[in-house]
Amino acid sequence: MSKSEVVIPKFSELPLREGDPPYSAWGLYGKDDQLGTLNRLADRIxxxxxxxxxxxxxxxxxxxxxxxxxxxxxxxxxAFHQRIFQLSSYIVNDDTWSFNSQGSSQWDGLRHFGYQKEQKFYNGVTLEDIHNEKDTGVNGVHAWSEQGIVGRGILLDFHRWRTLNGIDFDPFESQSIPLEYLKATAKAQGTEINFGDILIVRTGYIEKTRSASREQLQARAEIELPPSGGVEQSEEMLEWIWSNFSAVAGDHPAFECWPSQKPWMLHEVLLAGWGCPIGELFDLDKLAEHCEKTGRWSFFVTSEVCNVPGGVASPPNILAIF
Structure with missing residues (x-):
């Protein structure tokens, strides 16, 4: 496919092949593709x-x-751990870092979450393909590092919009954000959506985390599946994302409402079905403040994931540029 032109099938045409998982787009960019919806970020875009x-x-x-x-x-x-040590007798320091790639701001990669019933990842990759001595690194985040996740980003500040409109929402509870609310947020901001945009949703999760007590945070950490608010699980939400975006992200732990309020999860379709990066725990408070100050909720995004062959996820190393 030409880098200057991107054509996608309609959502109603998914899955593309008989027998593939629900809503999947396997084979759209070839059987060996590892970029998924990042193919939408053509040079022209x-x-x-x-x-x-x-x-x-x-x-x-x-x-x-x-x-x-x-x-x-x-x-x-x-948890993240840093060790700083002096090198030999020189006045020189080095340090080592040890951390989970999903312990803070992150892009979920294509090895992270598969279709649960079918037990397959993007383009049919299996657990056995990943967990074997001859692991080729297929679906690893290193494939994304070659060109990065770069393009036009839009912030839908749902937290600001729902506060102004008196709508109750607790980002620490399993509450869904309906598609109509996201569209209303975009309309109130005057934000136009372009094909290939990187969608970023602010729920107020990190803002609440900053004000929560240590006891509250520890109590949440002890829950096996701690609840959090996020976008709704629905066909309408899937169609909207499929028709518009190259990647999605937010300031909350799972992007979608968690645990899922449906028998299926957006993670399955976005990551395993389409190869769509999911960003989580992005710190959006300063971004939201600047957007409100300038009356502008679109910007240029540059995100360079870590070049880790076979990596499951990566810190985003992300900047919004106005």
């Missing part, structure tokens, strides 16, 4: 985004510190 969105040079990091959760990580994940 990235070039146009840079020309239109970079106006002032203002840069804002969306990276939460790697040690932000410290001793209250969710899902039993390993």
């Amino acid at each position: 990235v070039r146009d985004a840079a020309r239109k969105e970079i106006q002032t040079g203002k840069r804002i990091s969306l990276n939460w510190p790697l040690n932000a959760q410290r001793d209250h990580l969710l899902f039993g994940r390993q």
Whole structure:
């Protein structure tokens, strides 16, 4: 497929092949593809985004510190640990880092979450393909590092919109954000959606985390499946994402409402079905403040995932540029 032109089938045409999992798009970019919806970020789309969105040079990091959760990580994940040591007798330091790639801001990669019933990852990769002595690294995040996740980003500040409209929502509870609310947020902001955009949703999760007590955070960490608010599980939500975006992200732990309120999960379709990156725990508070100040909720995004062959996930190393 030409880098200058991207054509996708209609959502109603999914799955593309008989016998493939629900809503999947396996084979759309070839049986060996590992970029999924990042194929939508054609050179022309990235070039146009840079020309239109970079106006002032203002840069804002969306990276939460790697040690932000410290001793209250969710899902039993390993905390970040740093060791600083002096090299020999010189006045020189080195350090080593040990951490779970999903312990703070992260992109979920295509090895992270598969179709649960079918037990397969993007393009039919199996657990056996990954957990064997001859692991080829297929579906690893290193494939994304070659060109990065780069393009036009839009912030849908649902937290701001629902506060202004008196709508109750607790990001620490399993509450769904309906598609109509996201569309209403975009309309209130005057935010136009372009094909290939990187969708970023602010729920207020990290803002609440900052104000929560240590006891509250530790109590959540002890729950096997700690609840969190997120976008609804629905065909309408899937069709909207499929028709518009190259990647999705938010400030909350699972992007979608968690645990799922349906027998299936968005993670299955987005990651395993389409190869769509899911960003989680992005620190969006400074971004939201700048967007409100300038009245502009679109920007250029540059995210360079770590070049780890066969990696399951990666810190995003992400900047919004205005």
